[in-house]
């Protein structure tokens with residue numbers, strides 16, 4: 001849905017800290033991972049580096065995320081897509 005995409009993508013950048021909710025994108029999917037920040041095995045500080053934007057540049061560096069169980073976990077937090 002092009003309309004949803006244009007509304008959602010600028011909105012992602014407004015969610016960069018737990019107080020404002022923490023949103024990230026992966027492909028064309030949008031996730032609210034606020035409730036996962038404190039549960040992240042790599043630490044809250046690391047996951048917050050991706051807050052408000054795309055996961056791919058970070059996950060390209062940290063290959064531990066290239067496992068099915070990580071994508072399954074992420075899917076639980078999906079709030080929208082393009």
Ligand code: HEM
Pocket residue numbers: 024033036040041042043046047048049050055058059062064065067069070073074
């Ligand atoms: C580990 C999820 C973002 C850095 C993990 C693991 C999960 C996870 C499930 C454990 C994987 C395993 O051991 O099988 C996520 C999710 C993210 C996210 C859902 C975003 C929504 C990030 C970002 C970074 C990062 C942005 C770096 C800037 C790490 C590191 C580990 C890790 C370094 C390894 C921790 C260790 O084993 O000591 N992450 N991650 N993660 N993550 Fe993330």
